[in-house]
Structure formats: C-alpha cells, structure tokens
Amino acid sequence: MKHISLLGATGSVGTQTLDVIREHPESFKLVAFSSGKNLELTRKIISEFKPSLVSVFEKKDCDTLKAEFPNTKIMFGQEGLVEVAVFDKAEVLVNAVLGSVGLYPTLQAIEARKTIAIANKETLVTAGHLVMEAAKKNNVSILPVDSEHSAIYQCLQGEREKNIDRLIITASGGSFRDLSRDDLKHVTVEDALKHPNWSMGAKITIDSATMMNKGLEVIEAFWLFGLPYDKIDVLLHKESIIHSMVEFHDSSVLAQLGTPDMKVPIQYALTYPDRLPLQSSERLNLAKIGKLHFQDMDLERFRCLHFAIEAGKAGGTLPTVLNAANEVAVSRFLKGEISFLQIEELIESALNNHRSITNPSLAIIQEVDQETRKNASTLL
Ligand code: NDP
Numbered sequence: 001m002k003h004i005s006l007l008g009a010t011g012s013v014g015t016q017t018l019d020v021i022r023e024h025p026e027s028f029k030l031v032a033f034s035s036g037k038n039l040e041l042t043r044k045i046i047s048e049f050k051p052s053l054v055s056v057f058e059k060k061d062c063d064t065l066k067a068e069f070p071n072t073k074i075m076f077g078q079e080g081l082v083e084v085a086v087f088d089k090a091e092v093l094v095n096a097v098l099g100s101v102g103l104y105p106t107l108q109a110i111e112a113r114k115t116i117a118i119a120n121k122e123t124l125v126t127a128g129h130l131v132m133e134a135a136k137k138n139n140v141s142i143l144p145v146d147s148e149h150s151a152i153y154q155c156l157q158g159e160r161e162k163n164i165d166r167l168i169i170t171a172s173g174g175s176f177r178d179l180s181r182d183d184l185k186h187v188t189v190e191d192a193l194k195h196p197n198w199s200m201g202a203k204i205t206i207d208s209a210t211m212m213n214k215g216l217e218v219i220e221a222f223w224l225f226g227l228p229y230d231k232i233d234v235l236l237h238k239e240s241i242i243h244s245m246v247e248f249h250d251s252s253v254l255a256q257l258g259t260p261d262m263k264v265p266i267q268y269a270l271t272y273p274d275r276l277p278l279q280s281s282e283r284l285n286l287a288k289i290g291k292l293h294f295q296d297m298d299l300e301r302f303r304c305l306h307f308a309i310e311a312g313k314a315g316g317t318l319p320t321v322l323n324a325a326n327e328v329a330v331s332r333f334l335k336g337e338i339s340f341l342q343i344e345e346l347i348e349s350a351l352n353n354h355r356s357i358t359n360p361s362l363a364i365i366q367e368v369d370q371e372t373r374k375n376a377s378t379l380l
C-alpha cells in the first residue's frame with residue numbers, strides 16, 4: 001500500500017490522480033491533499049477519501065471546512081501546501097498544482113525524503129537546478145507525470161546514459177496548429193481552449209496553443225534527463241499517439257505509444273518500476289487510426305517555443321522570468337485583458353528587460369519571480 005499526498009487535487013491532473021487511486025484501493029491511499037478555490041469539489045474529495053490533512057487556498061474556506069469536518073486537519077495558504085507536501089504518513093507526493101507556487105513545497109518534500117511524482121512543470125522550469133540538486137543530495141526519485149517525459153522515462157528503462165543520442169519530444173500543435181500568424185490576430189479565448197486531443201486545465205491548454213507548453217517541456221526534459229539542449233528535439237505529431245522517443249547512438253529509436261490519457265503516465269509514476277492494469281483507459285488500436293503524421297517545428301511560427309529554448313540555454317534567472325511572465329500573460333489572456341499574440345509580446349519584453357543572474361539561490365528565484373509578475377501585470 002502506497003500512501004499518497006496530492007497537491008492540486010481539484011485540477012485536471014489532480015482529479016485523474018484520484019481516478020487512478022479509486023481504481024486501485026488495494027494499492028493506493030490518499031492521506032493528504034491540497035486544493036485551491038474549488039470548495040465544492042474539496043468537500044466531495046474529503047467525504048470520499050477521508051484524508052488526515054487538507055489544505056485550501058483561503059482562510060475563509062479553511063474555517064468553513066473545519067466546522068464541517070471536525071476530524072480532519074484543515075490548513076490554508078503556502079503553509080498548508082508545505083504541510084501536505086511533507087505529510088509524515090505519505091511516502092509519495094504527487095505534485096499537480098499549477099504554477100511556480102509548487103516550487104517551495106517540492107523542495108521541502110525532497111528534504112523530507114518523499115518520492116516526487118511531478119506534473120507541475122513550472123517548478124522544474126523556474127528552478128530545475130535547485131530541485132535536481134536537492135533530489136540528488138537526499139537520494140530522492142523525481143518521477144515524471146507529464147506524458148512526454150513519462151514516455152522518455154519508459155524508453156530509458158534498462159538503457160545506459162552513455163548510449164543515448166537524443167530525445168525527441170512530440171507536440172500535437174495545440175488548438176491553432178493549422179492557423180497562420182495572420183489568422184492568430186483574431187482568435188478568442190474560447191477558440192484557444194479547444195484542444196484537439198487532450199482535455200486539460202485552462203493554463204496548459206493555452207500554453208499548448210502558444211506552444212509555450214512544448215518550450216516548458218524542453219526545459220523540463222533538460223533537467224530530468226540531463227541532455228544538452230541541442231540533443232532535445234521537438235517534432236510535430238498531430239495525433240498524440242507517440243508520446244515521445246529516444247534515439248540511441250546506433251540509430252535505433254524507441255518510442256512509447258498510447259491513446260492520449262493522462263491516467264497512464266500518472267499511474268506509471270505511482271507504480272514505477274511496476275505496472276498495474278488500468279481498465280478505465282482505452283486501448284490503442286493502430287489499425288483503426290491507420291496513419292500517423294510528423295512535421296518539423298517552425299520556430300518562426302511558434303515564437304514561444306523559440307523563447308523557451310533560448311531562455312533554457314542561457315540559464316540563470318531567464319527561465320524564471322520566462323515562466324513568471326508566461327503565467328501572468330496567460331492569466332491576463334484568459335481574463336480578456338490582452339490578445340493571443342500579446343502573450344508572446346509580453347514574454348519577449350519581460351525577457352529583454354531582464355539582466356540574468358547566474359546560478360540563482362532560492363531567495364533570488366523567488367525575488368525575480370515576484371518582480372517579473374509585478375511588472376508583467378502592467379506591461380502592454
Ligand atoms: P488545473 O488548473 O486543472 O488544476 C490546478 C490545481 O492547482 C487545482 O487543484 C487548483 O485548485 C490548484 N491551484 C491553482 N493555483 C493554486 C495556488 N495558487 N495555490 C494553491 N493551489 C492552486 O491544472 P492542470 O491539472 O491542467 O495542471 C497542473 C499541472 O500539471 C501544471 O503544471 C500543468 O502544466 C501540468 N500538466 C498538466 C497536464 C494535463 O493534462 N492537465 C499534462 C501534463 C502536465 P482549484 O481548482 O481548487 O482552484
């Protein structure tokens with residue numbers, strides 16, 4: 001029996017993690033979780049899973065829940081996120097919270113020697129060096145949940161690092177893959193939220209449309225697998241059946257395939273190195289699919305991918321700025337404050353205005369993150 005604490009239980013990855021736990025009550029138990037502002041779903045999760053500890057975003061919701069669930073410890077805010085992340089009855093932390101708010105709880109969970117199943121890519125983008133250093137020092141495993149990274153991780157099982165030539169991350173292309181830059185001037189929030197293959201939270205769906213998601217994934221892969229940027233390629237593959245690939249020196253390529261279903265990589269991170277059946281996931285029928293398509297990435301068309309790769313290569317505090325500016329830009333786009341193409345304008349201007357600091361400490365990362373957010377909320 002694995003005892004699990006879960007950050008972001010009310011989100012897209014969070015609720016699918018609950019589906020996996022629900023399917024295997026003999027293998028997994030949810031002992032602690034955090035949510036944000038979705039009080040209704042938080043109540044349902046407490047009633048069903050009866051965890052010992054819960055954390056919500058705001059104090060008022062915390063007080064409400066305390067009155068309703070006197071036998072559950074209820075906390076709130078950053079302190080609550082950290083308590084869930086380090087909860088002593090859990091061996092594994094699934095981090096499915098959104099944004100770089102996940103960084104500090106992740107570092108604390110590593111210090112507390114929890115195995116980390118990480119979906120929260122912004123944490124690795126903003127401070128991958130701190131996360132990986134801490135994991136190494138504490139001998140803690142960081143298991144990828146993001147489908148591309150899970151695919152690569154699966155392809156690497158039993159392989160030696162010295163034999164790897166390059167990683168090939170596949171990209172569906174998001175909601176606007178077939179539009180020209182001219183067409184992009186007039187797209188709406190509603191259009192952007194229609195992802196062709198995956199059903200996900202709002203922020204990552206917009207990140208997929210701008211292709212920033214793939215950029216964040218390249219940086220995520222750099223930290224998780226330790227290959228240089230010129231050995232991490234992105235390939236447009238619109239069916240999202242091949243989740244990613246690894247090419248070896250002898251020119252052999254291994255790929256991991258499956259229907260687009262996040263429950264598969266979530267469960268793999270929870271059962272690794274073992275596997276369990278997953279009845280609720282649809283089996284792949286290649287004969288029915290018939291054809292798979294591939295295309296080179298166009299970095300002119302998808303400028304956010306270009307910004308991310310450059311920020312990743314430059315390192316220092318640039319990835320922190322990239323991530324914070326993107327979080328603000330996407331949130332402003334979702335609120336109707338800026339247009340779709342202004343997302344990349346805002347990020348570009350934040351990057352251009354920043355003087356990077358090399359090998360930043362946690363305190364510097366947090367400062368740069370806050371400063372970028374403050375500036376980005378009034379830019380344009
Ligand atoms: P969602 O927006 O669906 O869920 C986010 C979760 O985090 C919710 O539980 C939300 O609470 C909570 N939350 C948001 N902001 C805060 C905050 N400031 N403090 C505390 N809790 C907060 O996101 P996704 O599930 O789509 O994505 C989560 C992470 O996983 C992201 O990093 C994303 O890039 C990554 N990922 C997602 C995939 C997907 O398929 N969705 C695939 C691969 C990676 P509430 O809703 O209660 O307010």
Ligand code: MG
Nearest residue numbers: 146147148217
């Ligand atoms: Mg992904």
